[in-house]
Amino acid sequence: MILQQLSEAIGVSGKEDAVRKIVLKAIEKHVTNIRIDAMGNVTAIKKGTSSDNLRVMIAAHTDEIGFMVTEIDGDGFIKFTNIGSVDERILPGLRVKVGDKQLPGVIMWPPIHKNRDQNAVKLDALRIDIGAKNKDAAKSKVKPGDRIAFDSRFMEVGDKMLRGKAFDDRVGCSLLIDILQGGPYPVDILAAFTVQEEIGLRGAGVAARILNPDMAFALEGTTAHDVPDPTANPDDEDEPNPTARLGDGPALTVIDGGMIADPRLLNFLRSTAESNNIPYQLKTRPGGRTDAAAIHTANAGIPSAAISVPCRYIHSPSAYLNRDDYDNTLKLLQTALNNLSHDVLKRA
Numbered sequence: 001m002i003l004q005q006l007s008e009a010i011g012v013s014g015k016e017d018a019v020r021k022i023v024l025k026a027i028e029k030h031v032t033n034i035r036i037d038a039m040g041n042v043t044a045i046k047k048g049t050s051s052d053n054l055r056v057m058i059a060a061h062t063d064e065i066g067f068m069v070t071e072i073d074g075d076g077f078i079k080f081t082n083i084g085s086v087d088e089r090i091l092p093g094l095r096v097k098v099g100d101k102q103l104p105g106v107i108m109w110p111p112i113h114k115n116r117d118q119n120a121v122k123l124d125a126l127r128i129d130i131g132a133k134n135k136d137a138a139k140s141k142v143k144p145g146d147r148i149a150f151d152s153r154f155m156e157v158g159d160k161m162l163r164g165k166a167f168d169d170r171v172g173c174s175l176l177i178d179i180l181q182g183g184p185y186p187v188d189i190l191a192a193f194t195v196q197e198e199i200g201l202r203g204a205g206v207a208a209r210i211l212n213p214d215m216a217f218a219l220e221g222t223t224a225h226d227v228p229d230p231t232a233n234p235d236d237e238d239e240p241n242p243t244a245r246l247g248d249g250p251a252l253t254v255i256d257g258g259m260i261a262d263p264r265l266l267n268f269l270r271s272t273a274e275s276n277n278i279p280y281q282l283k284t285r286p287g288g289r290t291d292a293a294a295i296h297t298a299n300a301g302i303p304s305a306a307i308s309v310p311c312r313y314i315h316s317p318s319a320y321l322n323r324d325d326y327d328n329t330l331k332l333l334q335t336a337l338n339n340l341s342h343d344v345l346k347r348a
């Protein structure tokens with residue numbers, strides 16, 4: 001599946017070229033009006049078959065979180081900053097790829113006797129070791145601004161699980177490609193493969209202004225905290241809110257940190273799922289944001305919703321998602337696209 005290629009491609013925010021290339025190749029025979037805008041968003045149109053001419057934007061972001069080289073220190077170790085949010089506790093010892101040449105490196109692991117009392121080493125105290133013999137040797141290979149990505153291989157594991165990096169949001173890109181390669185649908189699909197989502201939803205608003213849709217859906221990989229809680233009281237029977245669970249179907253955002261989903265679209269998605277026996281779950285944690293947050297206030301306002309595949313260990317080299325969730329998300333989207341009309345936006 002194309003998710004493997006997308007997951008293994010490197011596209012840290014602001015430098016999404018490799019992902020864009022895969023996307024363009026995958027969609028070019030299935031769409032018209034392909035455009036790469038000034039930001040680097042790819043937009044394209046898949047014309048619908050109905051005279052209703054409903055313009056439905058579907059957005060997925062091509063960028064991933066990662067790091068950037070800021071400086072090379074005296075011994076040839078690389079200082080770096082994060083691009084997008086990352087939990088620095090997971091970093092020491094991880095393998096990374098540095099720059100366009102994808103030089104192999106390791107994030108240093110501070111010796112235990114220097115780190116006995118600390119829970120986590122702050123990111124600005126960490127360094128990347130590319131095995132350079134000295135500063136000049138490092139400087140000949142790496143320069144400030146180079147992107148750094150997790151070194152990670154895609155694989156199938158366990159029971160219908162897929163493991164890899166950057167499922168946030170290559171899973172959305174993969175779904176959008178599947179949609180564009182399928183169909184035709186009655187509605188016009190205005191596809192947007194956006195950039196720079198992880199550093200503040202910077203591409204999506206521009207894409208929305210270019211496409212000027214009647215409504216929009218953001219496709220995402222979202223956090224699933226359905227793992228044992230190390231802070232839980234073992235006698236406590238109450239289940240913590242897991243945000244989303246793997247295997248329970250697509251997560252439909254009710255509210256997050258940047259948007260309240262349009263109730264007409266949310267109800268439409270729920271009733272579409274229910275009448276077609278597609279499992280789904282609701283996401284009600286008011287944290288995090290998606291491209292829909294930038295889209296819904298673009299132009300004169302665009303009714304928007306977000307649909308996500310739950311992912312464990314998101315923003316790490318080894319995220320997990322469930323293959324059934326992927327298939328059910330695609331099924332929900334395709335069924336929704338076959339049944340959408342202007343009527344859905346009618347006010348009561």
Ligand SMILES: [Zn+2]
Pocket residue numbers: 061168169197220221
């Ligand atoms: Zn995302």
